[in-house]
Amino acid sequence: MQIIPFLRKTGEAPFTDRGIKKAGQLLKQWNGEKVRGVAIAGAPLSKTSISHSGAHLSPQTIRSMMQSFSTYSIEHEKDMWDTVITDFGDIEMHVTDLFESQSRIHSVLKEIQEEHREAVVITLGGDHSVSAGAIQAFQETRGRVGIIQFDAHFDLRNTEDGGPSNGTPFRQLIEKGIITGDQLIQLGIRDFANGKLYHEYAKDHGVTVYTMGDIKRESLLVLLKKSVEQLKQTTDNIYISLDMDVLDQAYAPGCPAIGPGGLDSESLIEGIQWLGQNESVKGMDIVEIDPTLDFRNMTSRLAAYVIMQFTLNYTNRKHSV
Amino acid sequence: MQIIPFLRKTGEAPFTDRGIKKAGQLLKQWNGEKVRGVAIAGAPLSKTSISHSGAHLSPQTIRSMMQSFSTYSIEHEKDMWDTVITDFGDIEMHVTDLFESQSRIHSVLKEIQEEHREAVVITLGGDHSVSAGAIQAFQETRGRVGIIQFDAHFDLRNTEDGGPSNGTPFRQLIEKGIITGDQLIQLGIRDFANGKLYHEYAKDHGVTVYTMGDIKRESLLVLLKKSVEQLKQTTDNIYISLDMDVLDQAYAPGCPAIGPGGLDSESLIEGIQWLGQNESVKGMDIVEIDPTLDFRNMTSRLAAYVIMQFTLNYTNRKHSV
Amino acid sequence: MQIIPFLRKTGEAPFTDRGIKKAGQLLKQWNGEKVRGVAIAGAPLSKTSISHSGAHLSPQTIRSMMQSFSTYSIEHEKDMWDTVITDFGDIEMHVTDLFESQSRIHSVLKEIQEEHREAVVITLGGDHSVSAGAIQAFQETRGRVGIIQFDAHFDLRNTEDGGPSNGTPFRQLIEKGIITGDQLIQLGIRDFANGKLYHEYAKDHGVTVYTMGDIKRESLLVLLKKSVEQLKQTTDNIYISLDMDVLDQAYAPGCPAIGPGGLDSESLIEGIQWLGQNESVKGMDIVEIDPTLDFRNMTSRLAAYVIMQFTLNYTNRKHSV
Amino acid sequence: MQIIPFLRKTGEAPFTDRGIKKAGQLLKQWNGEKVRGVAIAGAPLSKTSISHSGAHLSPQTIRSMMQSFSTYSIEHEKDMWDTVITDFGDIEMHVTDLFESQSRIHSVLKEIQEEHREAVVITLGGDHSVSAGAIQAFQETRGRVGIIQFDAHFDLRNTEDGGPSNGTPFRQLIEKGIITGDQLIQLGIRDFANGKLYHEYAKDHGVTVYTMGDIKRESLLVLLKKSVEQLKQTTDNIYISLDMDVLDQAYAPGCPAIGPGGLDSESLIEGIQWLGQNESVKGMDIVEIDPTLDFRNMTSRLAAYVIMQFTLNYTNRKHSV
Amino acid sequence: MQIIPFLRKTGEAPFTDRGIKKAGQLLKQWNGEKVRGVAIAGAPLSKTSISHSGAHLSPQTIRSMMQSFSTYSIEHEKDMWDTVITDFGDIEMHVTDLFESQSRIHSVLKEIQEEHREAVVITLGGDHSVSAGAIQAFQETRGRVGIIQFDAHFDLRNTEDGGPSNGTPFRQLIEKGIITGDQLIQLGIRDFANGKLYHEYAKDHGVTVYTMGDIKRESLLVLLKKSVEQLKQTTDNIYISLDMDVLDQAYAPGCPAIGPGGLDSESLIEGIQWLGQNESVKGMDIVEIDPTLDFRNMTSRLAAYVIMQFTLNYTNRKHSV
Amino acid sequence: MQIIPFLRKTGEAPFTDRGIKKAGQLLKQWNGEKVRGVAIAGAPLSKTSISHSGAHLSPQTIRSMMQSFSTYSIEHEKDMWDTVITDFGDIEMHVTDLFESQSRIHSVLKEIQEEHREAVVITLGGDHSVSAGAIQAFQETRGRVGIIQFDAHFDLRNTEDGGPSNGTPFRQLIEKGIITGDQLIQLGIRDFANGKLYHEYAKDHGVTVYTMGDIKRESLLVLLKKSVEQLKQTTDNIYISLDMDVLDQAYAPGCPAIGPGGLDSESLIEGIQWLGQNESVKGMDIVEIDPTLDFRNMTSRLAAYVIMQFTLNYTNRKHSV
């Protein structure tokens, strides 16, 4: 093949600096081989949202925001260039049959985690409804799950009024007997963002709830340590479900359900760093970012940073690969 | 009840001029009584769209754009103040079961048109998928339907790949045996906006297709007259399905599928005026406006103007009420 | 009246969850009866602003943002569903006679508070000019007022250069002899946001001024406690005038006069919670939000949250109703 | 004074091409001397608008859009470099006393036109309310005025409901006896944009009204010729009042009252060119552009082009200076 | 390799309809083999623009807009599925050395056209400065060039004031002796968009200039026929240089230099269709689209449509491949 | 010259309050005389940016944001009305020759600082590439420079890949032997924002690097004190290079390279206040603000506030003028 100098393929970066590697390049499209370490999979479903949501666009946006970071952590003086983050691609959603779409999320994530037992899959929503299938698949392949849910909301709504939506994933898991309430710890629950009935449901089912008031009084890190200790008593592995709307509207302007009174991004990052190091954390999802509402992709940018910080700390674990 | 001067109820117009009546005030919420004349009903469904769409927001936006027009037509020197446009409200959509939503569109519109035989219902989408149920309901209550579809696209896609979406309404009607192709005339079909397979489908099923080239050669008005003549041979009543993307992107910037090479708004209005006068036209829908993409609600504003021009000309029909 | 299943009235919520009540539903349009507890009234005046302002749109925007919150405070484990927030509607503004508009604000708010002595009215601006009439009406009906003004600015400008504008409300009150300077405490006054002449005016008239520097050194809560103690010496009741631009631009992007160096929203909310509980606080206004400049209604959303937190804490007062 | 190469004063154009002169440079700040030829004066008043309007920002925006044009007309092969367009600056508006502002518009424009009898002043609104004072000043200094109003609306509303607003300028002129209806010709009046009562008022007072239907049937140019002929019978000079909302929303996206069914920009320019040549045209205003609503200043850009085309054709008049 | 149902690779279309082929799929990345027929190459240079321009982003945007069209022309009843549009990718620009970037555009396009003599390369700018190198390369490989330039501007500015910018490409070609003025025909030149000096330069050098006035009087198609006839006398092949700002601002809102008084898109498309069929047309560029300024990529969408219409008509030429 | 009441010159403030002086008025265009104290000069260069940047627009935007502040510091109870901030204007950039532009920045700033030895010049970028010339000029006129660089990035990239860009200014200074690494202290360097190779370069050359982690552990103020102490050992004067992207994306939404994990604006301001008082600080630049990306000019507004706080504290220095 003839080569023409200065002609580059469509889609290649317009400029390359020999001294900077882009985090986006750590993403390697899955090639069918056995996967170890951190991986991502897109679950681009947001037609299941109660309000209009473009959250299905966020897997692609988060990937492109990875490209705005480099591979080098100066705080750890570590270049992650040799780390592979496997990209399993996106789960294909049905145009009109949303239950089929939800079923595909479950079955694909189950198949992935069955085949790739050393992989820590980060599922990129989509809205929070994707967590129901994702967590079920996690437990079916990884043993009894302990869930740390960052969220302003319980997501324990009844499923009769609107079916399995982004307001119901944890209710679905409990109702179907996939988890019991003690497997679930919710952090960041906020005033005037939830119904009393669902708080009662949480209490009745033994769900642990830490409010923003709790976080302000005790600090996120202290509560995370408590949570992991508690979950390790009764579960095999910990799964993080990160609804970005746990953050204050000033830090996550691109979530459909923005509001005041939430977490700051510095605390969240600190929390993720700690969880990344923790041996028991084996699964994660990042949900509820609508790129059509965001400002300059700030919220997807933060999600990409979360992935990098998690992966960095994960690779520092004693037995990590 | 005590009255305080200069205190007005929440939601009332901040300023009222005694000499101007707003078109929005012609909309009267249905009170359960028998309805005659032009009526509207919202079908706020757009989760059925192949691409991300906020078209479910357009019934409400079109209603509020009615408020930007007055009731007086200077061209006819006629004040429509005494005309009532009954507002049946919106059909409640299911959050996650889209087939249930489509079924509700059909059943509600059928019930409305059964009970209100003198009403000409304009269904406000939503995306074009709402037309399948709307047209079925029209035919079941009004006799054999002749359809004049304004559209850049056939909307004759197969339903296997994505189910009953905004690309399939007319295919669904044909496949289910509700209509035969000769009941359907498509106007404004555009280059590079459709698949050859579906053109063949149209031809195989006897659908009449007028392209933008045909419109430029013969004029919209001439083709509309031809179309109505042709449909009147074999059908009882005519139904207009107005996909706003028949317009060029310069005139309808708020359609999901905008593009160049389309109709100008002046021609469309002229066509609607003529159809409004025509005795045989008894139903209509206006679809595919996404207010989240529009510029200053231009496209919803045009839709509201279409409703007013249609209603004006309808009330001028010989036997109109 | 005939009922059609799945047909809902125009304007009704598209989806209702049995377990979530929306804060917006606490707002009940005033029906002429005696009102107790928290109430709101819109004063949609912003033509009086020195710079172009759409703040007259914020009463309606704040109301709709109420709808984005629920009625349940998890921090207090209290559902406010039984609490009524009476909505007196909006005061009708004159199109061109701004002095007439200001006069109506005074007279309507006076009449409301005269008739409804147990009501705590929150006036929703509009710009800060509405506070002059609102505070005068408060004092005329509730006794000698003590004012806690959250603001980056003194609002003590002379009234000769531009008449009674959003830069002058507290000057007007002093000049007209309605209040003396000792009735006024200003919190959050900022560097490079005010004129020296007006600081001198404040000092000459005995106005207490706490700058952002004071707040950073002593904390908002400490200063609020001091302020309430001080005002209680000489006044009957406390009125809060909340100019949202007291907040840093990162937290209140929708104020006309945004800038750096301001308060964070967490501190403000904490302050409002404390004031809500305080027996002496009997009136409030929230001003200077321009929804046309805001990002995703963040600032109006925060204002709605302020109303909810105030009302929650108000209803927890010993003698509250 | 020491000169540093490559250092240019703040505000100077960042790049200058020796072969291109910018139309903006034809604007010379008035220096107190006698003015001949075309001049502009800003009347930045829009608090008088019935709806929220930022039209007071348009004089400054139109001036800056002048800078996006050159001085050379290729169609006439004429460089206007030697033409001066005197810029009288802006009339200072009162912050809160709108009647005072209106009075200043009248008095300043009167004083200008009294002193500068050879000047053709183009008043840049602001909203249409500025035309009342502008036209009064024109007649008081130039003799009996004939008005050609381009507008979608009559602007003949009663002044009792909201005072002298942007809906009332021509009513005010008639009511005050400054003009009689036969002095006024309205072009471009549109369906559903006006009240019947005001059409009757127009007819009762002998105002000539040409609708968009008339323009489509007869062409703008034909109607302009008719109009000028008619006005010349009974008036001394012609004044053009150009409300940019006479244009279709596709061509003037920045008018507060945009809508479909209006004029295209090509026809307007052709009309202005013809009027520019006409000896009897001696005054003009351009109103109702809100730069905060526009897209890329398209509407102000068109206004600047109107000024250039008018000035070009004016300087080609037989007796022009 | 293991296959997981419903898992698709990152970047693949989220939905595929068996009956619709996307025009974007006609683009095949060049594989080193000999190319025939229409091809594209990106020249993402816009730092050479006199004003701030993001036109370097348009090759990528135009490619993605190709994906919004299908491959089927209903007007010709022809599916272009078998047509390949070779995508040579983008020419790599230097970050800071703009002359190096311009040199690369010339050398890469020369090498491409030397090796692929049956290819008709459409160069996607970038700003208009890319045409200088592109046209030189065209002539060096294809014989004496005749240029049809669609543009509001001459682009004949002197190169001393700012170097070889987007205002100078045709001047550069003439000054360097690469072309003589008679090889250049300019269409769409507009009032107040150019300097007199450069009109004189055009005339002095025998450049043919058709203004917008000429187009309105004679029609674009008539002038194109005349132009091709004239150029064929003295040149070997025709090259189209399409500056999208030849269009009126209503049709091309995304050009840096938008303005009123330009061409409508329907006329442009008609012209491109005719040129596509013409045997002598062998090269083209499309320039001056800034996607950061556009509305919903309307202008890039139109450019993609131009590519499709050109390719369609090209493949219908007698001797085309 | 005749004076007309209420007529003000184009460009003058529409409203003046006798008690408020605008900070923008402290800016006095340089008149050729000897300058003392704080001065500004614009270096509107951003074509040198690796990514698309409109940072060349920020000198003008920062100037206009000065107008949104007053001259009075309430924290110091000091009116700066008598302080002059000399505005040297903008350095004229070449349209296409970026190296020439960089050379002009150096030579103009050198000439300014040579002639005005008592002036503290704040250079307003532009992108960070302007600092190379600015710092060289500073050292050539003021003696051995110590640099405090606020930045998320090293800006120590190699200059071979893209030439002297906004990623290379400090590398250029070192490579050219203008500074040695010990003259440079970098504050705010962030995870995943830099290449390992360049960290090694920093270490190899003795550059002091404080990361965001360091700042969180030790506080900005502590590190600044350390830094100034350290630099004073070996250098004559300190120069602050303030890349606004050192701030978190929530506080500086208008930087091209926004991201999470950065500094908050309160800390930055506190740091600037301290530096302003410090005798050794004699030069500064503020770079990397792109007004086309910002939200409501928040980032430029903060830059203007930085200028005011620096100037305030500068004028409080013992020997300041």
Ligand SMILES: [Ca+2]
């Ligand atoms: Ca959630």
Ligand SMILES: [Ca+2]
């Ligand atoms: Ca949530």
Ligand SMILES: [Ca+2]
């Ligand atoms: Ca359709």
Ligand SMILES: [Ca+2]
């Ligand atoms: Ca369509």
Ligand SMILES: [Ca+2]
């Ligand atoms: Ca205030």
Ligand SMILES: [Ca+2]
């Ligand atoms: Ca304030």
Ligand SMILES: [Ca+2]
């Ligand atoms: Ca008008």
Ligand SMILES: [Ca+2]
């Ligand atoms: Ca009008």
Ligand SMILES: [Ca+2]
């Ligand atoms: Ca050009």
Ligand SMILES: [Ca+2]
């Ligand atoms: Ca051009």
Ligand SMILES: [Ca+2]
């Ligand atoms: Ca930097």
Ligand SMILES: [Ca+2]
């Ligand atoms: Ca940086």
